[in-house]
Structure formats: C-alpha cells, structure tokens
Amino acid sequence: MDVRRPPIWECGVAALACVVVSVIYLASYLPGKPNTVPAYVLLTAATLLIVAQLVMIGGLSSFSRSSFHEVAGWSLLAYVVIGGMIEYVFLRNHTRGEELVLLTWGLVLFIVDVPLILGFSVARYQRAD
Amino acid sequence: MATAAPTVEPTHGPPPALPEIQIVPRGGLPFAAAAVVGLIVAIAGNWMWAIDFFHVVGGGAWTTLDLFLGFVLGPIIGRMSIPARIEFSARFMPKLVLLIPTLVTMTLASGFQLAHNLGFLDSSYPRHGWIVASFIVVGIMAVIAIGYLEPANIAVLFELKKPQPDGELIAKLMKRFLYTAGITGVMQVATLVIMTRIAT
Numbered sequence: 001m002d003v004r005r006p007p008i009w010e011c012g013v014a015a016l017a018c019v020v021v022s023v024i025y026l027a028s029y030l031p032g033k034p035n036t037v038p039a040y041v042l043l044t045a046a047t048l049l050i051v052a053q054l055v056m057i058g059g060l061s062s063f064s065r066s067s068f069h070e071v072a073g074w075s076l077l078a079y080v081v082i083g084g085m086i087e088y089v090f091l092r093n094h095t096r097g098e099e100l101v102l103l104t105w106g107l108v109l110f111i112v113d114v115p116l117i118l119g120f121s122v123a124r125y126q127r128a129d
Numbered sequence: 130m131a132t133a134a135p136t137v138e139p140t141h142g143p144p145p146a147l148p149e150i151q152i153v154p155r156g157g158l159p160f161a162a163a164a165v166v167g168l169i170v171a172i173a174g175n176w177m178w179a180i181d182f183f184h185v186v187g188g189g190a191w192t193t194l195d196l197f198l199g200f201v202l203g204p205i206i207g208r209m210s211i212p213a214r215i216e217f218s219a220r221f222m223p224k225l226v227l228l229i230p231t232l233v234t235m236t237l238a239s240g241f242q243l244a245h246n247l248g249f250l251d252s253s254y255p256r257h258g259w260i261v262a263s264f265i266v267v268g269i270m271a272v273i274a275i276g277y278l279e280p281a282n283i284a285v286l287f288e289l290k291k292p293q294p295d296g297e298l299i300a301k302l303m304k305r306f307l308y309t310a311g312i313t314g315v316m317q318v319a320t321l322v323i324m325t326r327i328a329t
Binding site: 071126 | 172238250257283295
C-alpha cells in the first residue's frame with residue numbers, strides 16, 4: 001500500500017522544526033528583544049515548506065483524500081483549540097508588538113502543519129479513492 | 130507403574146479476535162477534559178500550588194511513561210510475534226492517543242507559567258542557560274513526537290480498523306514508534322538532569 005510519494009512528510013517535519021527553533025530562539029531572550037531576522041528567516045522557510053506540502057498533496061493522483069480529510073480535519077479542530085489556548089497565554093502574559101506577531105505566525109503554522117503531517121501519514125497507507 | 134503421557138494443548142488456534150478499535154477512547158475523554166479544565170482554572174487563577182501540582186504530576190507521569198515505554202516495554206514488544214504485537218497495539222495504542230497529549234499539555238503549560246511566575250524565563254536569571262536547555266530538549270521531543278511518533282501511532286490504529294490488517298505494515302510502523310519512544314526516553318533523562326539542576 002505504501003507507494004513512493006513526493007517528500008510531503010519530510011517538508012512537514014522540516015517546517016515543524018523551523019517553527020520550534022524560531023520559538024525557542026525568541027523565548028530564550030525574554031523579556032529582552034532579540035534580533036528578529038533569524039525568526040523571520042525560519043518562519044518564512046516554514047511557510048514555504050507548508051505551501052510546498054499543500055501543492056504536493058493537491059497534485060497527488062492516487063491518494064485517499066477521504067482519509068486525509070478525516071484525519072486532518074479532526075486534528076485541525078484539536079490543534080485550533082490547543083493553539084487558541086497558547087495564544088491566550090501569550091496575550092495574558094502581555095506579549096505585544098513584533099514579538100506577538102512572530103509568535104502568532106509560528107503558532108498558525110504549527111496549527112496548519114501538524115494536521116497535514118497526521119493526515120498524510122495515515123492516508124498514504126489507505127486505498128486510493 | 131504406568132505414567133500417563135502428558136497431554137499437549139494445541140498451541141495453534143485461530144488468531145485472537147481483535148477488540149473493537151476506537152482511535153480516541155471516548156471513555157477517557159471526561160478525564161482528559163477534567164485535567165485540561167483544571168489546568169486552565171489553575172493558570173487563570175494563578176494558583177501557585179495548583180500550577181506546581183500540574184507540573185509535577187504531569188511531568189512525573191510523562192517522564193515515567195516515556196522511560197517505561199522506551200526502555201522496558203519497547204524491547205519486549207520488539208521481540209513479540211506479529212499477531213501478538215497487533216493484539217497488544219489494538220489495546221494499548223488508543224490509550225496513548227489520549228494520555229500523552231494530555232500529560233504533555235499539563236506539563237508544558239503549567240511549567241511555562243511556573244517559570245514565568247518565578248522569574249526563570251528572564252534572561253537575567255542565573256541559571257537561564259538550563260532553562261534554554263530545557264526549551265531545546267522539549268523542542269526536540271516535540272518534533273520527534275509530532276513528526277514521527279504520533280503519525281505512526283494513528284496510522285497503526287487506522288490499519289487495525291481494516292477487516293484485514295497488514296501485519297507487515299503494522300510491524301514496520303511499530304518499529305518506528307518504538308525507536309522514537311526510545312529516543313524520547315533518552316531525552317527524558319536529559320530533562321531529569323536539567324530539572325534537578327534548576328531545582329538545586
């Protein structure tokens with residue numbers, strides 16, 4: 001059932017790693033303000049990797065889209081709730097300005113990326129629709 | 130004196146019937162929800178004892194579970210036959226789907242709030258290097274858990290729901306699951322070192 005696929009899962013994990021590194025970088029300088037260029041570079045790379053993931057998934061000809069949508073949809077719901085809680089913590093701890101923008105950007109990427117990884121990881125082993 | 134020949138019980142029968150698989154065990158949802166609601170209330174009310182409780186209990190259970198899974202249960206499962214692994218996975222994996230995210234959420238959310246309240250997040254804190262080290266360890270564990278472990282877990286459960294599960298595929302995914310559980314077990318040892326360094 002496991003046929004050779006484009007590097008969709010690899011892009012997802014690389015995007016996740018970029019988001020995690022950017023958040024660790026920003027958090028390690030609290031409450032000071034670090035040079036934000038590395039964070040922008042990492043988050044831009046993660047965004048491009050997620051877009052590449054979406055394009056590759058959209059281009060798959062033989063794929064169980066129903067399984068993908070089922071897993072990714074429920075995961076997205078769960079991660080929107082988790083992400084909402086994390087955003088609340090950012091706001092409650094008075095995170096503001098550019099720092100809040102960068103952390104929220106990373107959070108949105110995280111919320112989108114994880115369901116894509118989970119959905120693809122399950123659907124790749126299912127019979128194509 | 131004649132002795133009766135020992136009777137040999139047949140060892141090969143029909144494969145054991147698999148239990149009905151629930152990807153997310155519904156019976157556990159109220160407990161997980163109660164833990165998360167308690168966590169939110171503790172953080173919103175900024176109750177130090179409750180925040181400390183969630184961090185210690187969640188962290189202790191998560192660390193123990195990862196160490197047990199990686200170093201005790203993992204090698205045992207690795208030596209099981211494929212039908213035995215399938216039956217074990219069918220009963221065990223759904224519980225992890227609920228248990229691990231709940232423990233991780235409890236530990237990290239309360240830990241961040243605790244560190245914030247105690248001033249540990251401030252870069253002027255003398256042991257800030259250890260705090261950053263804990264971020265890095267958690268970051269590595271997050272990538273491994275979300276990128277490798279959780280997808281393997283969910284994929285196994287979907288395979289088990291099929292009328293004819295592919296034993297080879299389940300064995301392959303379980304191997305990935307067990308290797309990554311071993312790596313997170315090692316990372317948990319690093320967590321124990323860091324946390325005890327911060328606390329003393």
